[in-house]
Amino acid sequence: MKSKKEKLRAQVKSRFYYIFWGTCTVAVVAGQFLVGSGFRRMAESLDNVLDSPIIIDMGIPRPPRPHLMPVPDAWEEDGLWHPTDPPKQAW
16 A cells, blocks of 8 residues: 555646646637637628628510420421431321
8 A cells, every 4th residue: 555645646736737727728718709709790790691682683684585496387298307317207
């Protein structure tokens, strides 16, 4: 069994221990304040963006475009033709 002096020495902290953990605590708390203030500023700017009206510019209105592919009349005398070379009759 160890003597009391050895056990007591294991529990005694040096001054450096308290300075180190005190500095770490101050750094963490300061960082929390910094992050909290940045989050508050971001939330306020997002509120300003969402409160402003949304304007969508659709451009100049244009008339509808015609069909690019010609649609043949089914009742023509010749019927429908496939666009092959030479053209072949569909029916």
